[in-house]
Amino acid sequence: MFRKRRVDKDDPKLESPHSTNLDALHKDIVSLVSNSEDLVLRLLTLQNQRIGIFYFEDLIDTKSLQDSVIKPLEKITDDINFEVIENSIHIAKLTQTNQLDDIINNLVNGTAYIYRERDNLGILADVADKGTRSLEKAETESLVFGPKVSFTESISKNLNLLRSNINDPKLCVETFMIGSRAKKKVQMVYIKDIAEVENVNIFRQRITDLEVDSILDSTILAQMIEDNSYTFFPQLLTTELPDRLSISLLHGKIGLLVDRSPTAIIGPSTFMTFFESTEDIYMRWNMGTFLRFLRLIAIFFSILLTPAYVAVLTYHYEVIPSALLVSLGQSRSNVPFPPMFEALLLEFIIELLRESGARLPTKVGQTMGIVGGIVIGQAAVQAGFTSNILIIIIAISALGSFTAPSYSIGTAVRIIRFPIIVMAGFYGGVGIMFCFCFLLIHLLKITTLGRPYLSPLYPFRFSDLKYSIFRLPYQYLQIRPVTNRTQDKGRIPNKNAVQKKDVDE
Structure with a gap:
């Protein structure tokens, strides 16, 4: 230290x-x-x-x-x-x-x-004593397939990991010293003949224009140079996986390494980037596509399932099937609170369990999350504070938010769920639609390094869907993502890459 x-x-x-x-x-x-x-x-x-x-x-x-x-x-x-x-x-x-x-x-x-x-x-x-730990497995981005090694707090080790993955002489490294009091080394990495010059210049300008006494971590630097500081949604991806940074650089993006920080910054990063995992690439293409669809559906349910429950029980009883209406009425017969307060209370308890489990030591935190959730949920139902159905809905919503590979986007999803629940309690389905439209307009206005945040959905680029929502076989990935505006656009120069021949042909 x-x-x-x-x-x-x-x-x-x-x-x-x-x-x-x-x-x-x-x-x-x-x-x-x-x-x-x-x-x-x-x-x-x-x-x-x-x-x-x-x-x-x-x-x-x-x-x-x-x-x-x-x-x-x-x-x-x-x-x-x-x-x-x-x-x-x-x-x-x-x-x-x-x-x-x-x-x-x-x-x-x-x-x-x-x-x-x-x-x-x-x-x-x-002759500095670097005091860094040895290479270990990733903590926040765990994988089943692919390399398990993660970045460390040594910027020289991190750069060594990156160069071992990309042994390309075109890999450029620019070094900056940031901080008026405690200077911190920051290195910008990109592939010269792939990355767009404008993106490189924007990164360089924002870093050199910083006037700050110190930067302790890459996550702080990402907040300082992003386009919009007031939104819940992150515009620059932070990762602890060297292979994810390597893949991003080969797609035309730019990375930032900060000394004494175990994470790298990747930009420009669109909304869909935060739902992608390197494991999708290491798995077969159909499995990777399925997992990406699963995450998007899970996030959709995480945002709208609990507000829909509140809106239906408050204003729209007619949409409930008659077979479910009886059991739902019996489940809520002893609950003295309105659906909005009931949902907010349980959501708050879930967030308390998640935060306490994250702050406690690993073994104690896991026990606290499991035992606490079971005990509190069962006690809340028996005491008449909530219904069994809402317990299931809240659990599904919480699980859906945890499917996002990026911790920051998962946290954003959990936060925006609260105002939607409140609007559903006051205005029903109209309130949900108002929040959904407001959220969509907000996402359309956000940019990442001046690029549209919802790309390739808006502006729509069909060719880039295979890098975001879908994961096609490698022989169809001949061109780099158009969204990144790369200089060298070709990944597989052979036009007959789709054709496969046997040895005797």
Whole structure:
């Protein structure tokens, strides 16, 4: 963990070369990092010349500093000069500088500064203790088929995973440093001859125009650069799967990697993108298509099933089949609340169970969700707070919202269900239709990097349906999605890709 240290950016000393005297340099650095006690100056005296090594002891890899910097310097037998010092250090990433702002910004990121007294330049050596975990399975995007490895908090490891999937020399990486106080490395990745230039320029402009003190995670960055900050619906997809980012780049999209963040940002991302899973691609095309239809139907029921129950019981008894009317009346005979309050109460309880289960430790959270749902549901029915039928409807609605592969879109669906229930309680079916039309108009107005959010449904692009709603066999996926406006449009150049021949033909 990096400690927060205040650096006075307006100090005139930051814009000029530092003092050539080690004691004066040490004094300047100490004052600029607010007298932090973990700043260390290691002095070496070699051939009557003083060499200072500045670093923060809690940010560096001590073994790397000792084995790759200090020991090689102590073994120098030739006349000491800047070139000899630089050639003796066994660190891959070395930078020459004499600017205090460069030194301070690198010190707080785990770099050591090596300086020989009275030299014109010093050396920045990257000996940071990355403190990252090893490669593990994805937590929030679990898969049955396909690679299980996920991104980590190390941006270098994440880029390595991406390049191992796409070993294309056209894969471009642009690096930005964002943050006025705590600088964070952000890398934009795209395939040069596939991604549209306008999309790349929009991403680049929005990142460089940011004026913020720090960015802690990629999810925060996504909120800062998206088109509409007031809607419930996310416009940029975040994923922890390297293969999902790789597939998106090959389709002409752009990715963002943020240092110390285990998720990547993908854009432009349409509404249908949040209901797609990489597992659809790894499975057979007919199975993948079935699962996509299943998710869309489940989301539709999740939004409208509970409001429909409230509207029917409040205003539209005539639509209830006579065979069901008796059992429904008996189920609600002991319920003292109106259907709207009854539905809102159960929806609120479901959200409480979900949130408490997510915040508790894994094993306890699973037990809490299962046992709590059974106990509270049964007790609510016996106490007369709700009916058995509504318990079933609420459970189906909750399960439908959990089918979305993206956690953010599933949360949005659960939130918008509440105002629709309220409108159904006051105005019945008319209220549901009003909310549905309002939601549709809202989705039509949203854009993602200036592109229509509901594409390829609006504007309608028939050729892109095979990448969103359907999942056709690979021989029919010869052209990249038109929505992304790619430069290289062809994926399978052979026009006879549909034809299959035996070996003896």
